[in-house]
């Protein structure tokens with residue numbers, strides 16, 4: 001595990017030297033000079049970089065079309081169709097009931113995006129990027145779900161204003177204004193719908209946690225905001241000695257209980273309904289997991305939740321927090337823009353850097369804060385904190 005140095009927090013927004021600013025301004029002017037582009041393209045040493053950058057800018061501009069090509073392929077189930085055997089345009093036209101002339105545009109676009117590929121002159125098969133999509137139902141569920149976000153982003157400036165209230169915020173009942181009467185009650189369908197989506201998309205996050213952190217020395221786990229219990233189910237199978245507890249809102253817990261029963265896990269997983277903004281957490285766990293929870297809430301709610309977790313743990317207990325996190329300055333970008341805007345549209349929470357989360361964990365009382373390295377940080381990054389063994 002890698003220790004992050006909290007004392008560096010003050011440096012993250014440190015002052016840039018005046019000299020560096022001057023140099024950057026000069027370089028920016030050079031790059032944007034009209035003659036530079038032509039010169040860089042004609043120079044064999046710089047041509048590749050200019051071509052690469054130009055393609056990147058073009059892809060940025062065209063990204064919204066790419067997204068809709070992807071959505072159309074998913075809705076028409078084209079990946080499933082070509083996976084069984086490569087198909088001609090005519091065959092796909094019959095199967096999808098879309099006129100061949102229009103479908104051809106989609107197929108050609110999907111080929112350029114590597115979602116499909118040519119198999120011989122007239123047939124199409126799965127492309128290198130289509131393959132993971134068809135094999136993971138969670139990705140397809142998210143692609144369909146992103147259509148709500150797409151509608152919210154039609155005016156990307158309007159969404160920046162405080163009074164924004166769009167499609168995405170309606171999707172997440174617990175993100176709505178709690179002052180509205182019974183905002184969280186009588187919405188069983190909405191709870192079931194988002195819980196289903198979370199369960200479908202949680203597989204990748206669970207794989208990241210299980211391949212990076214060992215629960216063998218723990219005895220009792222409490223998964224706060226555990227949803228339908230997919231993570232607890234995976235732990236039950238991997239670690240036969242663990243006692244497992246799941247805490248979530250009552251509407252979600254009704255479904256989690258049914259699922260645990262239907263999977264024969266009722267004796268392994270105790271489902272505890274409650275609201276962490278009002279209720280105390282169940283005691284007795286020596287490790288609490290918080291998977292894709294903190295980013296949904298403002299700092300005040302997260303801090304109060306972390307304090308409740310701290311209180312619920314015995315001395316020496318562990319908190320494991322896993323979710324997508326923002327890059328620290330200087331790190332390679334990994335999907336931040338998507339999560340920043342997703343949470344903005346949701347109307348609650350924000351994407352935090354590991355350092356920001358560790359500061360909240362530290363304020364709640366946790367020590368020995370560590371970042372657990374994992375293979376695919378775009379799905380989630382993992383932080384661990386402990387309640388000191390010597391806590392009174």
Ligand SMILES: C[S@@+](CC[C@H](N)C(=O)[O-])C[C@H]1O[C@@H](n2cnc3c(N)ncnc32)[C@H](O)[C@@H]1O
Pocket residue numbers: 174195198199201202205224225226227228247248249252274275276277290291292293296
């Ligand atoms: C984004 S989902 C994550 C679910 C699951 N941990 C996962 O990664 O798939 C957030 C979960 O937190 C639960 N939740 C939100 N607000 C809550 C509250 N006040 N008390 C208890 N659970 C809450 C939601 O019902 C939902 O199951």
